[in-house]
Amino acid sequence: MIEIMSSSELERAKVTGALVADILQEMKRRARVGTNLLEIDQWTRSMIEEAGAQSCYVNYEPSFGRGPFGHYICTAVNDAVLHGLPHDYALADGDLLTLDLAVIKDGVAADAAISFIVGEARPAQSVAMIRATERALAAGIAAARPGAKIGDISHAIGAVLSEAGFPVNTEFGGHGIGSTMHQDPHIPNTGRPGRGYKLVPGLMLALEPWIMADTAELAMDPDGWTLRSATGCRTAHTEHTIAITEDGAEILTLPTGR
Numbered sequence: 001m002i003e004i005m006s007s008s009e010l011e012r013a014k015v016t017g018a019l020v021a022d023i024l025q026e027m028k029r030r031a032r033v034g035t036n037l038l039e040i041d042q043w044t045r046s047m048i049e050e051a052g053a054q055s056c057y058v059n060y061e062p063s064f065g066r067g068p069f070g071h072y073i074c075t076a077v078n079d080a081v082l083h084g085l086p087h088d089y090a091l092a093d094g095d096l097l098t099l100d101l102a103v104i105k106d107g108v109a110a111d112a113a114i115s116f117i118v119g120e121a122r123p124a125q126s127v128a129m130i131r132a133t134e135r136a137l138a139a140g141i142a143a144a145r146p147g148a149k150i151g152d153i154s155h156a157i158g159a160v161l162s163e164a165g166f167p168v169n170t171e172f173g174g175h176g177i178g179s180t181m182h183q184d185p186h187i188p189n190t191g192r193p194g195r196g197y198k199l200v201p202g203l204m205l206a207l208e209p210w211i212m213a214d215t216a217e218l219a220m221d222p223d224g225w226t227l228r229s230a231t232g233c234r235t236a237h238t239e240h241t242i243a244i245t246e247d248g249a250e251i252l253t254l255p256t257g258r
């Protein structure tokens with residue numbers, strides 16, 4: 001199903017989006033050397049509940065995971081990239097951490113992800129990978145406007161990732177979002193311009209470029225959720241929820257800076 005949001009729903013989407021972004025920034029601030037992934041999960045739970053919002057993850061039971069997710073945020077370290085199940089692990093200096101969060105508030109969902117390096121180390125390849133996903137996301141957003149097609153966004157994202165030298169996996173990508181987290185259309189991270197669904201004002205999309213250093217192949221953890229690079233190489237992932245407006249696109253998951 002493709003959902004077109006009303007102006008009052010879009011106003012609420014901005015509130016949900018800012019909440020998601022602010023929680024992610026707060027978790028980034030708290031994610032120090034020695035911080036446990038389970039602490040990040042519990043802090044996220046508290047912030048969601050304090051805001052009067054609901055988790056899109058805790059009871060989520062999609063075909064690509066085993067049973068309800070049971071946690072409030074995805075935590076993916078180094079070779080883990082998507083659907084990282086929080087577990088008993090203390091972060092180390094130089095770890096590349098991806099946090100992915102979706103919540104629903106007043107009937108409207110928002111979804112965002114950030115990748116960053118924990119501690120003082122600055123591993124050059126990891127920095128380059130994070131920057132590549134951020135640039136790809138910016139290019140995808142720049143391609144999003146009424147009349148453009150999903151393929152234009154996919155192509156813009158894929159071009160940046162490929163030029164940066166990274167293979168692109170097409171099993172998981174971005175998606176429509178609205179009153180629920182995952183909706184049509186699917187937005188692959190590579191594609192042909194001019195193809196696919198035509199964008200209209202009121203459409204909300206989650207764009208999420210992600211890469212693995214030297215492979216496009218994923219491997220599933222025994223936990224039934226966490227997806228890692230098949231080769232053990234590092235990975236990165238950046239995501240925003242946007243709304244198509246009359247003349248372009250607005251990013252809904254920007255932090256308020258509080």
Ligand code: MF3
Pocket residue numbers: 056057060062065069074083084100101102111112206208239
């Ligand atoms: N937020 C993720 C996405 O970007 C989905 C996580 S689903 C979960 O689409 F089940 F793993 F929580």
Ligand code: CO
Pocket residue numbers: 111112174175206208239
């Ligand atoms: Co998403």
